[in-house]
Amino acid sequence: MLIRAFTQHDLAPLTELTIDTFRPFYEESFRPLMGEAVFAVQHGNWRDDYRKQVAELHAPERHMYVAIAEGEDAIAGYVAWSVDPSRKKGEVTILAVSVQLRRHHVGTALCEHAFDQMRALGAEVVEIGTGGDQFHAPARALYEALGCTPHPLAVYFRQL
Secondary structure (H helix, E strand, O other): OEEEEOOHHHHHHHHHHHHHHHHHHHHHHHHHHHOHHHHHHHHOOHHHHHHHHHHOOOEHHHOEEEEEEEOOOOEEEEEEEEEEOOOOEEEEEEEEEOHHHOOOOHHHHHHHHHHHHHHHOOOOEEEEOOOOOOOOHHHHHHHHHOOOOOOOOOOOOOOO
């Protein structure tokens, strides 16, 4: 597996990978749990939201970066991160790994790459967040295996 920097040629496949990765969360977890009214307001346009977000992830002039993991014949996954040099803090914005290559250490390699890059840019601390639901359990396990300490957070929704 090769980890390399993002190029504009990667935008379309990364966008599709992101949508494929998070579709089960939005459509099979969040939507049934919260109901249509909350879903429509909170994440009703989640595909378009990702199309916009992914296009804006790599902006080195704003200390925002993306690295791609390439497998033998396709993109295996990617990680996006940012660094706030004045606070010496990095943040992993998004991590997505192809469903076929999960549990093959792609996420670990991508996170370690991002951590190394953040360190090189002066970061001393990294923040990485994920959901507390069942869909995000593998991400929580990965981040804890990487030595990250969880901080519980509760977010509540209610239809008015």
